[in-house]
Amino acid sequence: MSDAELMLRSTRVVTPEGTRAASVAVAGGTITAVLPYEAETPAGARLEDLGDDALLPGLVDTHVHVNDPGRTEWEGFWTATRAAAAGGVTTLVDMPLNSLPPTTTVEHLRAKQAVAASKVHVDVGFWGGALPGNVKDLRPLHDAGVFGFKAFLSPSGVEEFPHLTQDRLAASLAETAGFGGLFIVHAEDPHRLDAAPRHGGPKYADFLASRPRGAEDTAVAALIAQARRLDARVHILHLSSSDALPLIAEARAEGVRITVETCPHYLTLSAEEVPDGASEFKCCPPIREAANQDLLWQALADGVIDCVVTDHSPSTADLKTDDFATAWGGISGLQLSLPAVWTEARRRGHGLEDVVRWTSARTAALVGLGRKGAIEAGRDADFAVLAPEETFTVDPAALQHRNRVTAYAGRTLHGVVKSTWLRGQRILVDGEFTAPSGRLLTRPH
Secondary structure (H helix, E strand, O other): OOOOOEEEEEEEEEEOOEEEEEEEEEEOOEEEEEEEOOOOOOOOOEEEEOOOOEEEEOEEEEEEOOOOOOOOOOOOHHHHHHHHHHOOEEEEEEOOOOOOOOOOOHHHHHHHHHHHOOOOOOEEEEOEEOOOOOHHHHHHHHHOOOOOEEEEOOOOOOOOOOOOOHHHHHHHHHHHHHHOOEEEEEOOOHHHHHHOOOOOOOOHHHHHHHOOHHHHHHHHHHHHHHHHHHOOEEEEOOOOOHHHHHHHHHHHHOOOOEEEEEOHHHHHOOHHHOOOOOHHHOOOOOOOOHHHHHHHHHHHHHOOOOEEOOOEOOOOHHHOOOOOOOOOOOEOOOOOHHHHHHHHHHHOOOOHHHHHHHHHHHHHHHOOOOOOOOOOOOOEOOEEEEEEEEEEEOOHHHOOOOOOOOOOOOOEEEEEEEEEEEOOEEEEEOOEEOOOOOOEOOOOO
């Protein structure tokens, strides 16, 4: 304790053992001890008394589209990581699309890392991509430190990232299973999508009908079958169909190595409230009905769904037209994920410990970041300081995203992020940012 440089004190520190009044000692960017609230501040250490504001581990968001380089006008490392910091997110893992080039070779990974190096306000890691023709690139990308490999089972929306047929999926899964890699999947079946009714125009009901639950369910079932056969480790991205939950629970009980995430927009927004023409609500798979949402919450409570991530997928405002068929499909939620999830969680009787488990502890575990995701000795001193009872109304002009389009505009949310800390250094306080001090992360070996 004599080497502690900083002591953070709060009546509500969210630890793996629960929430309690405590003092957290920090030295060299690492948590060295979680002490009783009344513990004496070590000589030479600075005390930060947070009062009744809650001290949370920084969030770990493993599903973010930064789009840089190549589509930097949609987003970029500077703006995305500022948005992350503003929302209490201290670590994010960047998706291999929609940047140009996509992260599908080591050369492309290096290009992205070079662009990101001087711009990140939080720690950033990278996913690799699995395409029909790059099986030979998967092992080199794994060795270069990507956290796993993303694939689509239906068209991705960008031509440079084609989807995998079942045969191609099997080949890529067999390759990653051979070296113990993690395979993460956008699971919608292209044949079920092709067979669904197609109507252009502004009606959300028409768009919802074009992305039926059955497309997710069929794709999830096929993925489970492949994972079972190959003993591959797989992760289902942005689950929105509650009908797939029994399949997942059964597969896990059988020993299939499968995990699953959902997103704040599926947990907090419902199809019944989406206005016609409001394509800021468009994403794939889509926001579904309130009854479906209730079952997603139950699956979170039961542990069938492991974690909650944003799938932050921004675009320029002009691509968000009032035609749901042609508008860009993606929701910008990076800055608002914590208050959005907390607002609905508290309404449903969940505590901050639950939110931390879903958005920090389990996401860190998913990608093997053992120094992230908890307030305990030996972890990085990454923190979000949250005023859980305070509310704010979402003003798009206050967002740090490059394009300030949000499905949450005008909503009143609980939970104001007062400050964000990265390795014991405050990187955001009262809306003011320090110079970027994030690091580029690679998969732990």
